[in-house]
Amino acid sequence: MIQLRAVQKIFGRRPAVEDLTLSVPRGEIFGLLGHNGAGKSTAIGMMLGQVWPTRGEVRVCGFEITTQRRRALQKVGAIFEAPIFYDYLSAQRNLEILSHYTAPTSKQRIAEVIDWVGLSGREQEKVRTYSHGMRARLALAQALLPQPELLILDEPSDGLDPEGIHEMRGTILRLHRELGLTILLSSHLLNEVEQLCTRIAVMNQGRKVFEGTVSDATRRRGWVRLRAGDFHQAAQLLKRALLITDDRDGKLIALADGVGTDRVTRHLVEQGMAVFEIAVEEETLEGFYLSLMKRGKAGPPPG
Amino acid sequence: MFFHQLHNELWKLFGKKRTYIGFGTFLLAQNAMLIAFRFTNWKQGAERMLAGNGYLVQDYISALTVAVIMLIPQILLLMPLYASLVGGDLVAKEAEDGTLRMILARPVSRLRLLTVKWLAGAVFSMTLVVSLGGMALLFARLWFPWAGLFVFTPGPVQIFSVMPAEEGLRLFALSHLLMAVNACTMLSLAFMFSCFNMKPAAATVLALSFLLLNVVMENIPFFEDYQHFFLTYHFRCWLLVFSKPMPWPQIVQAFCVLAAVNVTTFIIGAVGFHVRDIKS
Numbered sequence: 277m278i279q280l281r282a283v284q285k286i287f288g289r290r291p292a293v294e295d296l297t298l299s300v301p302r303g304e305i306f307g308l309l310g311h312n313g314a315g316k317s318t319a320i321g322m323m324l325g326q327v328w329p330t331r332g333e334v335r336v337c338g339f340e341i342t343t344q345r346r347r348a349l350q351k352v353g354a355i356f357e358a359p360i361f362y363d364y365l366s367a368q369r370n371l372e373i374l375s376h377y378t379a380p381t382s383k384q385r386i387a388e389v390i391d392w393v394g395l396s397g398r399e400q401e402k403v404r405t406y407s408h409g410m411r412a413r414l415a416l417a418q419a420l421l422p423q424p425e426l427l428i429l430d431e432p433s434d435g436l437d438p439e440g441i442h443e444m445r446g447t448i449l450r451l452h453r454e455l456g457l458t459i460l461l462s463s464h465l466l467n468e469v470e471q472l473c474t475r476i477a478v479m480n481q482g483r484k485v486f487e488g489t490v491s492d493a494t495r496r497r498g499w500v501r502l503r504a505g506d507f508h509q510a511a512q513l514l515k516r517a518l519l520i521t522d523d524r525d526g527k528l529i530a531l532a533d534g535v536g537t538d539r540v541t542r543h544l545v546e547q548g549m550a551v552f553e554i555a556v557e558e559e560t561l562e563g564f565y566l567s568l569m570k571r572g573k574a575g576p577p578p579g
Numbered sequence: 580m581f582f583h584q585l586h587n588e589l590w591k592l593f594g595k596k597r598t599y600i601g602f603g604t605f606l607l608a609q610n611a612m613l614i615a616f617r618f619t620n621w622k623q624g625a626e627r628m629l630a631g632n633g634y635l636v637q638d639y640i641s642a643l644t645v646a647v648i649m650l651i652p653q654i655l656l657l658m659p660l661y662a663s664l665v666g667g668d669l670v671a672k673e674a675e676d677g678t679l680r681m682i683l684a685r686p687v688s689r690l691r692l693l694t695v696k697w698l699a700g701a702v703f704s705m706t707l708v709v710s711l712g713g714m715a716l717l718f719a720r721l722w723f724p725w726a727g728l729f730v731f732t733p734g735p736v737q738i739f740s741v742m743p744a745e746e747g748l749r750l751f752a753l754s755h756l757l758m759a760v761n762a763c764t765m766l767s768l769a770f771m772f773s774c775f776n777m778k779p780a781a782a783t784v785l786a787l788s789f790l791l792l793n794v795v796m797e798n799i800p801f802f803e804d805y806q807h808f809f810l811t812y813h814f815r816c817w818l819l820v821f822s823k824p825m826p827w828p829q830i831v832q833a834f835c836v837l838a839a840v841n842v843t844t845f846i847i848g849a850v851g852f853h854v855r856d857i858k859s
Contacts, residue, residue, distance in 0.1 A: 287856070317859060324684045326857040346686040354684035356859060360677040364594050373587040377685035377692075380580060418681070428684075 277302050277426045277458045278323055283332030285318050285482075292318040294482045296332070300460055300475075302425075305452055307473035307490075308462040309565060315482040316462045320430050323460070324354060337426060350378070353419030357431035359411035363404035367395060367414050370403060371421060378422040385421065393417045393447075409440045416447065427451065427459045433468060441468065448472055470494075470561040478568050485568050493564045499528040499557040500537060505550035513547050514540060528557060581695070584687070588699035592665070598703065601661030605711050608657060609718050612649045617722055629729060634741055641726035643747045645719040646712070647754075647821070651732065653711060654758055654817070659790050662762040665703050666769030667783035669696045670852065675779060683857050693849050697770060704762035712755045730821040735812075740821045750820050757817035757830070760837045764810070765790065767844040774848035776855055813837050 278300035285293040293315040300306040310316045321327030322334050325345040334341045339348035361370045368386065375381035390399045393413040398406075406414065412432065419427060429448070433441045445468055451457050463469050469476060470490055478486040486493065504510040511523040519540055522530040531540065537554050544551050592598055616622050625644070626636045670693070673679040682692065728747025732738045742750070769786035773779065790810065796802050797809040806812045816833030819826050 321856065321858055326680060326683050328854070328856060346688065349684070349686035352684070352686075354681075356677065356680055356684075358677060358859075360681065362591055362594065362678065364596070365590065369590065369594075373591065374681065374685065376580065376583040376587055377682055377687040380583065422685070 277337060278306075278460060279333075279335040280319070280322070281333045281335075283319070283322060283334060284330045285315075285322060285327060286330045291482050293322070293329075293479075296479075296482075296484055298477055298484065298487065300458065302458050303456065304475055305448070305459045305461060305473045307469040307476035308460060308479065309466070309469060309476055310479035311464075311569065314479040316479055317430060318482075319479070320354075320428055320460070320462060323428060324352070325349065351422065351425040352428065353422060353424035353426070354428040355412075355415045355419050355430065355432050357434040359408075359415035361403040361411065361414060364402060366400050366402055367406070367417075368399040370414065371399075371418055374418045375421045381421055389417045389420050392420065408435050409437070409443070412436060412440065412444065420451075425458060427457050429459060429461045429463075431463060432461070433463065433465055441465070445472060466560075466562045466565055476561075478565060480569060490561060493561055494559045499524070499530055499559065500540070501527055501553065501555050501557045502529050502540070502551070503527065503553035504544060505552075510544055510549050510551075513544065513549065517543055519543060581691070584691070584695045585698055588695045589702060592669075592699050592703055597668070598665060600664070601657070601707055602710055604657060604661070605653060605707075605714060608653060609649050609715055612652075613645065613718055613722055616645055616648065625729070625731070628731060629741075632739070634729070637724075637726070639727045639729035639741055640723065641728065641744065641747075642716060642720040642723045643726075643728040643744060643751060644730070645723050646715040647728065647730055647751065649715045649719065650712065650758075651818075653715075654761065655814075658707065658711065658758070658762055659765045659787065661707060662704055662765035663769040663783045663786040663790075666700055666766035667773050667779045667781075667786065669700050669770050669773055670848075671773040671777060671779040671782050674776075674857065677859060680857055680859060689853050690849055693774065693845070693852055697767070697845055700766045700770060701763050704766050705759045708755055708759040708762050712751065712758070716751070728821075730818075732818055735806075736815045736818045736822075738818060738822050740823050742821075742823075754817045754820045757820065757834065760834060760841075761814045761817065764814075764837045764840050764844075767841045767848075771844035771848035771851075774852035774855075807832075807836075810837075810840065 278298065280296050280298040283293060283296045284291065296315070296319060308316050308319065318327055322329050323336055323341065325341045325348070328342065336348040337351055341348045362373065367390070371386050371389070372381070375386065390396055393416050395410065395413055395417065398410070403411065403414065433444050436444060448459060448461065449472065452459055461469065461473060473490055475489050476486070476493060477484050502510065507526050511520065511529060514520040514529060519532055519535050520529045521532050537556070541551050541554055622640065626640060629636050629639055670679070673682070683689070725744060727741060727743050728751070730738050730740045765786060768789055769782050772782035772785045793809045793811045797806055797811050813833040813836045816830050819830050
């Protein structure tokens with residue numbers, strides 16, 4: 277649904293996105309991660325034809341965005357971090373205004389969408405009377421109006437309370453399940469991304485530093501926690517026996533391919549080393565993300 | 580689709596309270612001027628001028644005459660201000676608020692968006708001018724009788740004309756067409772600046788500064804032979820319709836120059852808007 281090939285964007289002299297190649301397959305919930313200024317919003321801007329790439333190719337729904345923007349965005353809905361509307365107009369009027377930039381939309385379709393997001397009965401009220409949560413729902417409604425196949429969500433949970441975040445998460449899953457939408461989700465909430473996304477890309481300083489499945493991200497750095505009589509001596513023994521590839525923090529070891537904790541334990545016991553505890557250390561997406569950020573732009577994907 | 584989009588732009592424009600600031604100010608200014616005209620020696624001055632030229636005062640101190648007298652300073656001072664205020668808002672305010680990003684996430688071309696916005700602005704300009712003239716005539720009629728039109732302008736466009744009420748009304752209506760072009764031109768100037776990456780107030784201030792620069796330069800003796808290069812020279816064309824005989828070539832020339840300024844500013848704005856990156 278989205279393909280970026282060697283995309284670069286330079287603002288003045290400052291590169292915002294560098295050599296970004298990304299592919300979002302149909303039917304996935306794809307997470308785009310990165311800290312503020314990492315280039316996520318610029319990348320999303322380029323996907324929507326709002327920011328012109330300096331170099332490279334951006335294709336959305338099979339069409340090149342710079343030359344065939346109208347066709348590319350025909351079946352795309354988008355939500356941005358702050359749900360902003362014409363406050364002085366009603367929700368219904370806002371939806372009518374926005375829908376007419378895509379295609380003529382019937383009142384029935386607008387009513388359906390309002391109902392879907394749970395704003396029925398409030399649509400004639402001015403948006404200035406809406407809470408942040410209601411605005412977020414209205415933002416979702418405007419994104420759903422053109423019956424999209426692709427939904428681009430840029431920080432959709434920004435500013436929501438925990439209940440609102442939970443509700444938004446449920447809505448995204450519902451959109452994916454019931455309407456079969458492909459969703460690109462940019463978020464700071466790693467927990468949210470971990471729960472929702474099947475694939476992720478991590479950006480740092482304008483570059484993509486990781487792309488893969490969430491399970492790849494958490495499995496790649498499968499560390500094992502080891503509590504032995506002398507950790508450093510144990511690590512040396514295991515390295516010499518080619519049972520581990522790395523160790524860190526005086527308590528974690530990285531097993532070599534095909535090696536299980538049973539072999540490690542057996543080897544240490546045979547060498548007369550006391551083993552008090554050995555357990556697979558579950559890596560969270562947060563841990564993975566932070567380790568990527570520490571490596572900076574030089575770091576290739578760990579593994 | 581185009582008319583739906585234009586209709587929506589008009590909803591957005593006329594749904595905002597600040598759009599009506601100009602209308603409200605005109606209302607107050609006109610009533611203040613009417614009171615001043617009636618109760619100060621302003622009226623006596625006009626009467627003396629008529630009598631001195633052999634005309635009967637009661638035939639020409641009329642609603643039409645007072646309406647034109649009220650329009651002259653308002654068209655010069657207030658109309659550019661309010662046209663620029665709305666023109667500066669058209670794109671820059673949406674960019675500042677963030678709604679522009681939401682619109683441009685949709686498959687609408689930037690040129691189409693600007694076209695409907697400019698047209699909505701042009702409708703506003705015409706409405707503003709027609710309301711201004713209508714209100715001036717209405718309020719003047721409450722205080723003055725319906726009689727012939729007397730126009731006297733001592734400035735760069737020197738006019739001394741008297742005419743029957745029917746002809747005066749016809750020319751009064753015609754002058755509004757030219758005033759609407761003036762308003763559109765000021766709106767287009769502010770609109771052009773608004774298409775670039777700047778605050779709405781900056782776009783308005785730049786447009787007004789450009790107007791002020793024209794006024795100042797036009798009044799410098801060195802530029803006396805180059806007056807037709809200045810926007811303000813052509814802005815006065817609406818007064819020329821009251822001249823006898825009417826200088827059609829000069830009016831058509833001014834109309835063409837102002838139309839060209841509108842087209843040029845729109846093209847510059849559209850190019851600037853097209854190449855610009857829209858970011859939050």
